Amino acid sequence: MISQTDFFKIIKEYKYIEEPIITGDFLQKNYKVLFYDDSLNIFNVFLDISKSGSIEIKHTINKRAKKAIPILRLDINGANHTNPEFDKNFIPQEIDDRIIELMQKYSGYKFKKESHLHYFIEDYRDKWAFPPHELGVSVSSNFNKNIQNFCHNFNIKITLQTEGLF
Numbered sequence: 001m002i003s004q005t006d007f008f009k010i011i012k013e014y015k016y017i018e019e020p021i022i023t024g025d026f027l028q029k030n031y032k033v034l035f036y037d038d039s040l041n042i043f044n045v046f047l048d049i050s051k052s053g054s055i056e057i058k059h060t061i062n063k064r065a066k067k068a069i070p071i072l073r074l075d076i077n078g079a080n081h082t083n084p085e086f087d088k089n090f091i092p093q094e095i096d097d098r099i100i101e102l103m104q105k106y107s108g109y110k111f112k113k114e115s116h117l118h119y120f121i122e123d124y125r126d127k128w129a130f131p132p133h134e135l136g137v138s139v140s141s142n143f144n145k146n147i148q149n150f151c152h153n154f155n156i157k158i159t160l161q162t163e164g165l166f
């Protein structure tokens with residue numbers, strides 16, 4: 001299991017992807033995320049991009065079992081999602097006040113085919129989602145821009161390459 005402290009390390013530290021992200025008609029692509037601080041590469045973090053409009057950072061616990069924990073996922077015009085009800089008894093100590101405010105504001109909120117950003121909270125995993133703008137992520141009709149914005153906001157250096165270039 002990943003702790004809230006580990007989650008914050010993963011999203012705050014500077015990371016990069018060695019290979020270029022090829023944009024175009026891909027179905028699902030998985031990229032290994034590397035940390036500039038080599039000691040953090042133990043987290044086995046991956047960036048998943050799907051044609052359905054989902055951009056996700058996940059942590060793989062065990063390479064053999066391939067068990068992955070989604071820690072951030074941007075669903076662009078995604079499926080319906082309902083947040084849990086806010087319960088102050090299930091808030092990790094490490095959560096900052098801004099996230100607690102968002103949890104209270106969006107408690108039980110129903111996203112109806114609108115963009116939302118799933119955010120890892122210990123004991124809830126990725127069950128909480130917020131409008132992307134609440135976490136500084138802008139969403140547009142340009143999927144490449146969405147990939148860039150998401151990665152920029154969560155400190156992942158990437159190179160985008162349009163499919164078909166040589």
